[in-house]
Amino acid sequence: MxxxxxxxxxxxxxxxxxxxxxxxxxxxxxxxxxxxxxxxxxxxxxxxxxxxxxxxxxxxxxxxxxxxxxxxxxxxxxxxxxxxxxxxxxxxxxxxxxxxxxxxxxxxxxxxxxxxxxxxxxxxxxxxxxxxxxxxxxxxxxxxxxxxxxxxxxxxxxxxxxxxxxxxxxxxxxxxxxxxxxxxxxxxxxxxxxxxxxxxxxxxxxxxxxxxxxxxxxxxxxxxxxxxxxxxxxxxxxxxxxxxxxxxxxxxxxxxxxxxxxxxxxxxxxxxxxxxSNGRQKFAGLLLEDRGVLRNHQRVVVDGVGEGEITSGGFSPTLQRSIALARLPAGNYEQAQVEVRGKMLAVRIVRPPFVRNGKVCIDL
Amino acid sequence: MSELPGDLRYTSDHEWLRQEEDGSVTVGITDHAQSALGDLVYVELPEAGQELEAGGEMAVVESVKAASDVYAPISGSVLDVNADLADDPEKINADPYGDGWIVRLQPSGGIDSGDTMDPDAYQAMLDELEA
Missing domain, CATH: 3.30.1360.120 (Probable tRNA modification gtpase trme; domain 1)
Structure with missing residues (x-):
């Protein structure tokens, strides 16, 4: 190589x-x-x-x-x-x-x-x-x-x-x-x-x-x-x-x-x-509520609000859950869905960081 | 060098097949495959009873790095799945030919019905990949 x-x-x-x-x-x-x-x-x-x-x-x-x-x-x-x-x-x-x-x-x-x-x-x-x-x-x-x-x-x-x-x-x-x-x-x-x-x-x-x-x-x-x-x-x-x-x-x-x-x-x-400008996109963390793994570029759907995209997704070894950073439509909401291989999986919107100095920073 | 049991059949997609005494066939992914994927963190399994076509999607294994399809190496129906993998997907990393098995099939043809190869042919394929 x-x-x-x-x-x-x-x-x-x-x-x-x-x-x-x-x-x-x-x-x-x-x-x-x-x-x-x-x-x-x-x-x-x-x-x-x-x-x-x-x-x-x-x-x-x-x-x-x-x-x-x-x-x-x-x-x-x-x-x-x-x-x-x-x-x-x-x-x-x-x-x-x-x-x-x-x-x-x-x-x-x-x-x-x-x-x-x-x-x-x-x-x-x-x-x-x-x-x-x-x-x-x-x-x-x-x-x-x-x-x-x-x-x-x-x-x-x-x-x-x-x-x-x-x-x-x-x-x-x-x-x-x-x-x-x-x-x-x-x-x-x-x-x-x-x-x-x-x-x-x-x-x-x-x-x-x-x-x-x-x-x-x-x-x-x-x-x-x-x-x-x-x-x-x-x-x-x-x-x-x-x-x-x-x-x-x-x-x-x-x-x-x-x-x-x-x-x-x-x-x-x-x-x-x-x-x-009003209504610009926001950037937030996602915590996958279901089993599976969030990946880059997966589509995020917020019911009645709009759509966004995962920019970085993966598995968190500390949380033993999948997490992501995502660019999302403006608005106040706490839940969304992510399309993973044709299925819609539930995610919760959270504020990063997920983990700092060995400690979990979000509610699981 | 990855481990390669001599009593199994292999596919070009890095799955292994074991002929069981009762006529069923157990399927998993090879040591080479688990090593290339890295630590596994999630496995999506088929339902027992599901009919699979050779070459069709059978399971999905997801590592820290990426998601990867596991294809049915032969046609048949799903007799059993390794439910332990839901909580311990890393069993595939630790013991790919044993505790890390994925699916047990009732083949509609023989174990040789699909596009499988013997250990020597699979080893030759790996040698070529790594060359």
Whole structure:
């Protein structure tokens, strides 16, 4: 199978991982049981190779000004060194080019972590927009990235760090990052659990990974990553939103900084119109009341109201029920039906997250 | 390498068939199939007494990854279904040729009436898939 390989690819193959293509990368789907990997993260600690994600460093005097124009959320909120912000990057029509995390490293210097499948278009777009601000855009393809997630993740991963950085890393508050020598450690993630995402040089990745496993951290594939983020009510780019949908119709309204009014950002005019329109679609969680499994693109029918579509559906190992995120017609209702292979199954509308920090957040 | 019992017949859709002494035929999915699907989370079973045509839909197995049809390898009527799978679909992952059986059929023809193959032919097919 041809495809890009992360610095940990040989480790995955040696561990018997089922390898799948993800955005052009050969990535581990699971190492035997996706459900066991999922539960390890909810109950203990799991490690994910996320080296396929793209790290982009920005530098220049006008970087703050540039990012306030490029991104729908406002980096002016980032006052503390190391603070992170989740945001969408919109096109002029208000569609989502990508969702990303931006870290404020120091005045004039920021780090972005963007999706793997959108890498080429993201870099092209950012570079094009950056020219007017004389901001240097540097893709850091030589870096690897490991996410360690779960209630025991920080405690265990801290043992792998050099003594010099351990205390500072453990003192990181949620959504903060730290440049620790050749490592970058951030208390962020995509699972709904506490933990770190660690950016490190490619040649240090194998050793770091192995030390985590030796400490009892479970190697987890992209399959568990997807069910964990779905339980946590976190959107997946390309599935829950893309260039044809506004963040307002994808449950991402909270990531848009409307204030201050005078800040112009790409897509602002377009999404302001969506915001002002009545009866726009809403984005919500679904809990399947019947047996079965909800899947992407299944039709949702709300009696007397209209129809919608599941954007992400699957089985929740924590709840032992099927759950989904869906784009639904506007209105107040609590029940709907989903068409699954010709049958109409009952679902309840719920507010995500379904699970956070090991705890069930909805009524079953 | 997936496990491949020598006393079964196989189909190109990765089902296995076992001839029982009373003339019935038990059907399940192969070790290769369960491994490719990943953790199973739901199984939709036919009703006992239902008449099935060879090649028609018999059951649906859903894993964390996807839903997959299981086709009737031969024509016949459903004598029994593995009701335990409703609560424990992972039995198919754990024991695909034993506790993870799916349906028992009363075939209208013989076990060889459908498009089935012996273990060597199925192994050769798997080798080709993995090449």
């Amino acid at each position: 041809m495809g890009l390989q992360t610095p940990l690819y040989a480790k995955h193959v040696a561990a018997g991982a089922r390898i799948v293509d993800f955005g052009g990368w050969n990535m581990p789907l699971h190492y035997g049981s996706q459900i066991e990997e999922h539960l390890a993260v909810r109950q203990h600690a799991g490690a994910f190779d996320v080296s396929h994600m793209t790290v982009v460093d920005l530098q220049g005097e006008k970087t703050t000004e540039f990012l306030r124009y490029l991104l729908a959320n406002d980096v002016a909120k980032l006052v503390d060194k190391g603070k992170a912000l989740y945001t969408c990057m919109l096109n002029p029509d208000g569609g989502v080019i990508d969702d990303l995390i931006v870290y404020f490293l120091e005045p004039g210097r920021f780090r972005l972590v963007v999706n793997a499948a959108t890498r080429a278009k993201d870099i092209a777009w950012i570079t094009e927009q950056a020219a007017a601000y004389s901001v240097d855009v540097t893709e850091r393809a030589e870096l690897a990235m490991i996410a360690v997630q779960g209630p025991k993740a920080r405690e265990l991963a801290a043992q792998v760090l050099d003594d010099e950085w351990r205390a500072a890393a453990l003192a990181l508050r949620p959504f903060h990052g730290l440049e620790a020598g050749e490592l970058f450690i951030a208390r962020t993630g995509y699972t709904g659990e506490d933990g770190w995402e660690i950016v490190l040089p490619a040649d240090a990745a194998e050793s770091f990974w192995q030390q985590l496993l030796d400490l009892g951290v479970t190697a987890c594939g992209l399959g568990a990553r997807d069910t964990l983020r779905l339980e946590a009510g976190m959107n997946l780019y390309g599935t829950d939103m893309d260039e044809t949908t506004s963040p307002l119709e994808s449950g991402l309204g909270w990531t848009i900084a409307w204030q201050p009014d005078e800040r112009d950002f790409i897509g602002r005019a377009a999404i302001s119109k969506v915001r002002a």
